Amino acid sequence: MRIEGRDLIDLVLSWSLEEVLNVDLYKGQVGTIPTEFDSTTDYFKSFIPSLIEETHAALSSSIKTLWRSPVVEITYIAPTAEFELPNNLFYKVHLSTDESSLIPKDLIALTDKRPNRVDGFNITNEPYVVAIVCKADPDRPNVITILASKPLLLEDVHQRNKKEKKESLFGVYMTNITTNVRIWNSLHLGLQGGNLSLLSTVLQRNTDDDGVCVPCRFGESDGLVPSRFLNLNPSQEDAILSYEKQLPAMVESQIALEAGFGRSLFERLAILKHKKYLLNIQYRMHRSISIFPNREFYGMQIQDAPTVKQRNYTKQYLPGKMYGPYSFINIAHGEEQYGEGRSLKNNVEVAVVSDIIANLLQVSVRTKTRISVGVISPYKSQVMAIQEKIQETCSGCDAGGLFSLKIRSVDGFQGGEEDIIIVSTVRSNGIGRVGFLANRQRTNVLLTRARFCLWILGNEATMVNSKSVWRYLIQDARKRECFYNAEEDESLARAIIDTAKIEFIQPLNKSRWKICFSDEFKKSVGEIKNPEMYRKIKSFLERISHGWLHEEEESERDSLVSSSQLIKQSKIDDVLSLIWAVEILKEEFQYIQVLKIWDVVPSSDVPEAVKSLNLNHMKYTVDEVEKCRARCISGDIVVPLRWSLEATNGNGNGNSDVMEETLGSLNLAGEMMTSEQPNDSLEDEKEEEDIEVDRLSHLLSSITL
Template sequence: MAEEPNKGQGLIDLVFSWSLADVLNKDLYKGKVYLIPKTFSSTKDYMKSFIYPLIEETHADLFSSIEMVARAPTREILTVEPTKGFPKILRYNIILERMEDTANNYEECMSLRYARMLNLEEALFERLVLLGHKRHLLSIQYRMHPSISMFPNREFYDNMISDGPNVKERTYERRFLQGSMYGSYSFINVSYGQEDFDNRHSTKNMVEVAVAADIVARLFKESKASKQKVRIGCISPYKAQVFALEQKFGKTYITDANSHFSVSVRSVDGFQGGEEDVIIISTVRCNVRGSVGFLSNRQRANVALTRARHCLWILGNGATLINSGSVWKKLVVDAKARGCFYDANDDKNLAQAVGGALVELNQLDTLLKPGSFLFSNTRWKVRFGNDFRKSMTRIKNIEIRKKVLSLLQNLLSGLHQNQKNKVLNMNGTSSQLLEVHKVNKFLNLIWSIDIVREHSTDIQVIKVWDILPLAKIPKIAEHFEAVFGNYTVDKMNHCKCRRLEGYASCIFFCHNFLPNLFINCHDLEVKLDVF
């Protein structure tokens, strides 16, 4: 340094007193800071060539600030001086820390050895207890609805905390969405989730992101319609999941808590001390091993589960959490015992959100397998031909894939709008049985009613054959002349029989052929004595 601080002048004051010319004067701090190159093409080049010309001086408590200092965009921590006020147990030598070069991308880092050395795993109040300070437990909570506080109170506080009179009031129970799934407390099982890892090896689950986004979108719609002020918090223990949620929401929602509708997305640690009307927790982990990593940390679980005022909705894979043997196993078991365990696929909107996410993840096999959740609650059962599966795989446009699945859901719900007369200008059996629905101006869905036997029962099903351009349909119709030519007259008539309930087409067989008939459209069951 070419200049020394005056008496009473802090070093930081001196640094900030430098002009730009001083900063660019390499002789002023020769050997301390490398000269910034005139051109650089990436952050990596910049970080390799430059060390910030700033030395920070602070009197802040070591344990309240050291982690922020260690994660700040600095190249080195030179020294930390203990003060006379610190007990001996808190005095440590600070090792040199540099930013980590991970695949040529500089990232802030703080080694585990460094964290253990400073006891950073322990909260400030835990350290005070270890130093002999008496523990004081607040005995009344005024934040959470009793159904929310029940589990954490029992699990973390041995039922020593009472619910305040305000949260026991009937008016404190608020319903923001219709359905028992969206009561004050629920675990929403997202069984078709998929773990992924970002470039920093943090875990994310895009299916849970889609579910959370759908719930928030409906909350926004209901809030706007009812003019009800709602504050939402989305919490996840993983930074990659927090980032994925932020990207999904974009700038759709305001983050200002004073607005009519606000959404705050943060990590569990970032939400410590915070609270919102509705909290949605995304637990992320989804694997057969029951591996949940630091999700099993009881302190983080305690923080996450105690942030909600009126509604707490937990998203997770129930099987994974049960297999983990952690506190989350107890939570899932408790939710089932209390009747608060729900399956995301039982909600039509959430099922569509899950389906859309799986399409984006290229998991078509999951969606098109027999008994797929996407079509489990429809009026009609479905069978997919191999040609249809191959055509869906060849379609790379995500939106077209989603449109096909949406069209299938309408068909299986009974919304049959026959368009074959517009495209099948030919005679024959295929023109009687083959159906055509337009997907877009280029592609058409080819399907028919078929008869299959399941467990000694013959039922009508929708058979989806293929997705084809208009020009190829006459050729495929000729092919099906041979297929349908093997049908008996009775089977042909059974395939053509329909019954309407309102605007929906239901499974139906003609009484002329089948005197002993039992029809249950909702159970999709048709029992026959004979064809």
């Protein structure tokens, strides 16, 4: 079986775990890439050490986060016809799912222990074999071919499967090296010769006024093959390179970065004094879209081409001014939260994006209109969340190939364009913390991908307080009357409310108390139409579920109207109050304290509601009441207690039993779980370099519905 970049792949598969984890493995072996070269051979050879180091760094980084990586179950594995010791260790693999999340050039760790999201997966303590996905069967998505780094003891695996009647081999995603392999091939094709006449003109310092047109986004090694990036006709060879306002190449290895591996050909030619020209006419964006980036990033030096000024360039895909050529849609009640790893997501924005996409899809189906849509977000978790939501809501629709959708990170969309671009900014904290959204190059890419319509979703308060380019964007949108609140659209308002209801039953991270909801509470909450009220109620529940009960109980002590003093009332705002209590729940062989949320009612209705609940609590025995009223303080918080049934039955008061802390979560099913939040700064989060290395992005990166 022929595999592209086989030399690089063999090198990667040869690394031992100790070598992979050694960040200094290639230190001292990676030389600085010069700015001038004596020959094309020297030019191509100069990038190879840095490429190897960058590939090593990517694999090393992935191993440290295997605990949160996607996992596939393997139901069958056997050598292929091409299998041959010692190097051609090809295996055909059947996965348990109908749709594989693995694509060619994915590196995976084969192990007989399923990684656990809570306990983690320490690869240093578990047996594993690294393999690379060589190909996937287009007719059977769950069948792939892999090349393993070591022979597999398949007899033991199959015997164990047969005996235990369950899967016992798993594939853990590590990283994808498609881009690395492509660069490797480019370097070696260059070394083998070819038409390199144009490339020879950019090896050294410029001696005349001619310019060369090249892309500035990529690291120079990305554009090494003239036929790919430098295949220009004679009239183009005196044109300028592009401009510096776009994103630089992503380089993970500090060693490779210091060697100049991320430097673009544009940057190098600028250093060598090649003449630069500004491409000052834009042919892509509707003029309403180009106004802000032109003024903010280019000092109004860019002119709109005549074609984008014509009346037929204005498209109205959905009804309402909100869906004109350019708009900022304020998501006032969103919440940024951790998704995968240190990446953020915002479920309210996910719901809004999904609703807009569903409406656009209906328009395309009904009117037989061809529409291309792109969704861009700076956070990988948001990209994945949107992909999953769209797949859930739109997978059954068929627009006959007229509707296309791409969902990508900012870096993945560089150089791309679509009819409609929807931007999900994610950040919603009110204090102005926007992370790498403040990067002007990243913002420039976000704002310049659309042809006809650009709709930006974000939280106004966060953006205005950020003291970044986003503050000026909000001011500009308001001045031009392009600012809208999402609730102004009935469909979006419903989507936001539905999301708030769903998030109500999601587990809370680090919760110490289990929370149970009464039917009355669920009915009352379902009638609330204000997303802000949902936020306030959830904020209160988060507080008490984390153990901050004593402050609430102290503040409400004088206003208790419960004869048993078990029922509590807490004001949510000037109108509504929450009625709750500490109750006991029988679980297997123990009693455990839980938080019971009885109802949310107008404050004036609290006495009547509590009166009816008192009748319910009159059935409690003295011992049960005492257990409900017992409190255990641990530091600044109250922790739930539990008693064994045996100790309680043997002693009427049950006080002799040791009371222990339990961990719980906010959910209706009463499942116990814990979850740790990363402590790392959000500023450290890395963007994905391209869609082909962005996890799971291939599922919906370019679908035709």
